[in-house]
Amino acid sequence: MTHAHPHASPHPHRHQDQDQHRHQHDTDGEAEILDLDAEVLAGHIAAVTAWLPVQAPPHRIVDxxxxxxxxxxxxxxxFPDAxxxxxxxxxxxxxxLSRKARARGAEGRVLAVRADLDDTGWPDLGTPDLVWASASMHHMADxxxxxxxxxxxxxxxxxFAVVELAGFPRFLPENAPEDRPGLEERCHTASDRFHAEHVSHRGADWGPKLTAAGFTLDGERTITVNIDGSRSEAVGAYALGSLRRMRRSVADALPPQDLAALDRLxxxxxxxxxxxxxxxxVRTERTVWAARRKN
Structure with a gap:
């Protein structure tokens, strides 16, 4: 899961080599989180794809x-024939993604296309039977x-399947950590305020938006995610990476004691x-809206 447009650099006058190094570091860090997300939530992603109300197996899909x-x-x-x-x-x-496709022997069935979906001109994506957008629509400018x-x-x-998570997952018990109980909830409150200002479409109800765009809504489902991570190294790494990314948006909003406790974690x-x-x-919710283009 990722957004489909780049963010402007917060340091526009930084030396180009430094900026490219920073961008590559951020991209690598996000890629690791996306891979962990895929591993930890694999069963729930499979449940969403199994639920999709397709009329016939699609032959052409766009992600x-x-x-x-x-x-x-x-x-x-x-859909093994798609x-x-x-x-x-x-x-x-x-x-x-292309390396994974080659490792699976599926490189002939996956075409990787680089594009900024906020651009008015899109590359030729054919005429797909199914379009999938997971955790990407809320990042679009329009x-x-x-x-x-x-x-x-x-x-x-x-x-068209629009899939969205209900914000960042939660990982800690409510009474954790011991020295600052409820820390994660306070981080989420600060994060929600930040994203309400900077990512205004996060948490949107996509049903009315889809019908306004000419679709017929064919179904909506919310899947509750609650995965015990006590024996999972992947869940630990997922929690670490996710909380590190959250820290970037909440650091200025947290009191010093909370920020210090977060840094210890x-x-x-x-x-x-x-x-x-x-x-x-891992506790969160994943909602999918399935919308059909009328014949």
Whole structure:
């Protein structure tokens, strides 16, 4: 899962080599989180693809904002005869996705296309039977325009699946950490305020938006995620990476005591590191809207 457009650098006057190094570091870090997301939530992604109300197995699929391929390969597993065009703005993500396709012997069935979906001119994506957008629509500058583009792109009777997580997952018990109980909830409150200002479409109800774009809503489902991570190294790494990314948006909003407690959780050498906890879980919700283009 990833957004399909790049963010402007917060340091526009930084030396170009430094900026490229920073961008590559951020992309690599995001790619690792996306891969962990795919591993930890694989069963729930499969449940979404199994639920899709397709009228017949699709032959042509487009994955918008494909990231490193969580949805792409779940769709390949669900529809083994399909050809998938995977679209993302990140060359690094697409390279990783292409390596996975080769490792699976599926390189002939996956076409990686680099594109900024906020651009008015899209590359030729064919006439797909199914378009999938997971955790990408809320990042669009003008999602209503993108919905209309997808509507016109689809084959008559084709299906558009919009999948969104309910914000960042939660990992810690409510009374954790011991020195600052409730820390994670306070981080989420600060994060929600930040994203309400900077990512205004996160948490949107996509049903009315889809019908306004000309689709017929064919179903909506919310899947509750609650995964015990006490014995999972992947869940620990997922929690660490996710909380590190959250820190970027909440650091200025947290009181010093909370920020210090969060930093202890993120310090892999600390006895308080999130990696040393045996009470982690992954708790979130994933909602999917299935909308059909009328014949």
């Amino acid at each position: 918008l904002g494909c990231g490193t391929g969580a949805g792409t390969f779940a769709l390949l597993d669900r 050809q998938i065009t995977a679209v993302d703005s990140s060359a690094g993500h697409l390279q990783r 999602p209503d325009r993108v919905l209309r583009k997808v509507h016109d792109l689809l084959a008559p009777g084709g299906l 993120l310090d892999t050498d600390s006895p308080h590191s999130v990696l040393r906890r045996d009470d982690l879980a």
